[in-house]
Amino acid sequence: MQCFAMGLQIPESFGGRYFFDKSLDWEEHAGTTLRFLHYPPQNGDPDTPLAGSHTDYGSITLLMQKDIPGLEVQAFRAQKNAPWVAAPVIPGTILVNIADHLQMWTNGLLRSTKHRVMYNPEQQNRSRYSIACFIHSNDTTKLDPIESPLFTKEMRTEGVEFEEARNMTAGEYLDWRLSQTYDYSKVPEE
Numbered sequence: 027m028q029c030f031a032m033g034l035q036i037p038e039s040f041g042g043r044y045f046f047d048k049s050l051d052w053e054e055h056a057g058t059t060l061r062f063l064h065y066p067p068q069n070g071d072p073d074t075p076l077a078g079s080h081t082d083y084g085s086i087t088l089l090m091q092k093d094i095p096g097l098e099v100q101a102f103r104a105q106k107n108a109p110w111v112a113a114p115v116i117p118g119t120i121l122v123n124i125a126d127h128l129q130m131w132t133n134g135l136l137r138s139t140k141h142r143v144m145y146n147p148e149q150q151n152r153s154r155y156s157i158a159c160f161i162h163s164n165d166t167t168k169l170d171p172i173e174s175p176l177f178t179k180e181m182r183t184e185g186v187e188f189e190e191a192r193n194m195t196a197g198e199y200l201d202w203r204l205s206q207t208y209d210y211s212k213v214p215e216e
């Protein structure tokens with residue numbers, strides 16, 4: 027996150043390269059999650075994604091993939107029908123995805139990468155394994171645009187996607203996205 031803070035030229039008076047550190051205090055609660063994923067061998071429809079198109083809910087995601095490719099990212103997603111681009115497995119590397127907090131903090135200058143996992147017919151007898159570490163800021167962190175000479179704080183169309191979240195904290199935003207993704211009201215009470 028220090029690299030992002032430097033790239034965004036956050037003024038020294040706001041913390042400069044250490045800007046994000048204060049909202050990554052390990053003693054405070056955050057939605058940071060480590061997820062171990064196993065996609066069993068498939069012989070299904072190659073056009074049906076193994077994980078549907080989505081953006082991640084935190085600030086960045088660190089993704090480790092093993093052997094079997096399948097991740098695709100949407101390039102130039104401001105365009106309609108933007109193409110999907112395969113993100114190959116590069117041994118020994120960690121893939122960094124920009125997620126929703128960074129899009130909101132930068133008022134749309136950085137885009138939360140839309141991605142999905144597709145079935146690879148050539149690998150149909152093998153499992154895909156990946157590990158995703160979703161980095162979230164502390165629950166109390168505000169998500170409105172941060173101080174940077176690279177963008178203004180006025181609402182821009184690119185940032186509008188998450189307009190409803192403008193005044194939310196990271197913790198409220200996670201609850202909101204989870205409640206949209208999973209309809210808890212359908213879970214029968216014990």
Ligand SMILES: O=C(O)CCC(=O)C(=O)O
Pocket residue numbers: 061063077082089091097141143156158
């Ligand atoms: O398995 C992968 O490569 C990606 C998984 C993913 O995007 C997610 O769990 O949010």
Ligand SMILES: [Fe+2]
Pocket residue numbers: 080081082141
């Ligand atoms: Fe994801």
